Amino acid sequence: MSGDPSDFKPLPRRNGKVQPRKRQAVGASTPSAPRRSGRSRSPAAPVEDAAPAPRARRASRKTERNPFGWLKYAAFSMVVGIGIYVFANMQPLPPAAPPAEFTPDPDATLVPTEAPFFIFPKFPELPTPAPTPKPTPSVPDAAIVAGHWAPESGDSVPAVRDSGAICPDGLREVDINKSVADKTVALLERKGYRVQLLQEFDPVYKDVNPDFAPRAFLSIHADSCLQGADYAYATGYKIAHAAPSDNEQQDERLVTCLTRSYDKVAAKYDKPFNANTITRNMTEYHGFRKIDPTTPAAIIELGFLGHDREFLVNHQDEMAQGIARGLDDFLKGQTCLPPTATPPRRETTRP
Numbered sequence: 001m002s003g004d005p006s007d008f009k010p011l012p013r014r015n016g017k018v019q020p021r022k023r024q025a026v027g028a029s030t031p032s033a034p035r036r037s038g039r040s041r042s043p044a045a046p047v048e049d050a051a052p053a054p055r056a057r058r059a060s061r062k063t064e065r066n067p068f069g070w071l072k073y074a075a076f077s078m079v080v081g082i083g084i085y086v087f088a089n090m091q092p093l094p095p096a097a098p099p100a101e102f103t104p105d106p107d108a109t110l111v112p113t114e115a116p117f118f119i120f121p122k123f124p125e126l127p128t129p130a131p132t133p134k135p136t137p138s139v140p141d142a143a144i145v146a147g148h149w150a151p152e153s154g155d156s157v158p159a160v161r162d163s164g165a166i167c168p169d170g171l172r173e174v175d176i177n178k179s180v181a182d183k184t185v186a187l188l189e190r191k192g193y194r195v196q197l198l199q200e201f202d203p204v205y206k207d208v209n210p211d212f213a214p215r216a217f218l219s220i221h222a223d224s225c226l227q228g229a230d231y232a233y234a235t236g237y238k239i240a241h242a243a244p245s246d247n248e249q250q251d252e253r254l255v256t257c258l259t260r261s262y263d264k265v266a267a268k269y270d271k272p273f274n275a276n277t278i279t280r281n282m283t284e285y286h287g288f289r290k291i292d293p294t295t296p297a298a299i300i301e302l303g304f305l306g307h308d309r310e311f312l313v314n315h316q317d318e319m320a321q322g323i324a325r326g327l328d329d330f331l332k333g334q335t336c337l338p339p340t341a342t343p344p345r346r347e348t349t350r351p
């Protein structure tokens with residue numbers, strides 16, 4: 001509205017002189033309102049038109065008085081400030097090279113000759129959060145997997161995802177595995193080793209955990225419940241390492257130490273080393289691929305739940321002693337090679 005040419009209002013004259021326009025208080029009863037409404041062509045308009053008019057004019061007048069607002073003072077102060085700052089920071093030229101006989105004053109304060117032209121203010125550095133210490137790789141002396149075992153939180157009864165072999169009468173592989181594993185861990189700890197009992201799918205794996213590098217890794221399992229004359233071969237134990245192996249020499253030494261020691265127990269009950277039933281389930285055991293690949297690792301099948309049932313159920317202490325002794329030999333660095341014979345054959349003939 002203030003831009004409308006028809007909005008022009010002559011200054012009030014008194015005695016022929018132009019009088020400065022007085023400031024008007026906010027309100028509808030300003031002298032200009034009636035004039036404006038009087039000029040309006042629409043008689044119905046005044047009431048609506050008159051009210052906002054003083055406010056708009058007041059704003060425009062204020063703008064005329066101070067077209068830049070406070071910004072011009074701020075800009076001026078900034079320009080002056082920068083000038084002072086630059087002047088204050090101007091560096092004198094570096095002094096000419098001192099004469100040859102010049103002896104520098106040892107007490108003189110060193111002045112950097114290449115001081116920066118602009119000195120940037122240093123903001124206080126935010127305290128850097130201390131880097132979270134990387135957990136040291138778990139290096140127990142031995143890690144023992146209780147095959148198929150998985151604990152149920154808040155319950156002492158073992159729960160399993162896959163209990164492994166189960167006999168018709170309910171004898172479960174997982175219960176034998178867990179019992180022998182517990183006994184083995186206890187025996188090794190009594191010898192002073194740091195031993196870690198693992199679940200079949202232990203959280204330490206995190207699928208693949210190359211930082212988990214125990215000095216020796218052994219997974220304890222038992223075999224199927226096949227019974228009868230048709231399954232006469234289903235007896236005995238076997239121990240195998242990964243194939244292919246990333247640490248063949250140590251893997252082989254671990255298997256040899258375990259075999260030599262466990263065989264003393266198994267032979268006592270006529271349980272042979274059953275090389276013919278070593279399967280890819282053993283040589284490609286998932287745990288081998290989830291730990292440090294150079295960790296000496298092996299898997300043992302203690303015996304068959306069917307034909308070796310009595311051995312597996314009633315001689316677990318001796319079985320654990322055989323395993324613990326084999327691990328002890330390995331951890332002590334023994335070669336474990338038998339004095340005369342070659343180690344038993346462990347070729348896979350049944351894929």
Ligand SMILES: [Zn+2]
Nearest residue numbers: 147164221222
């Ligand atoms: Zn198993």
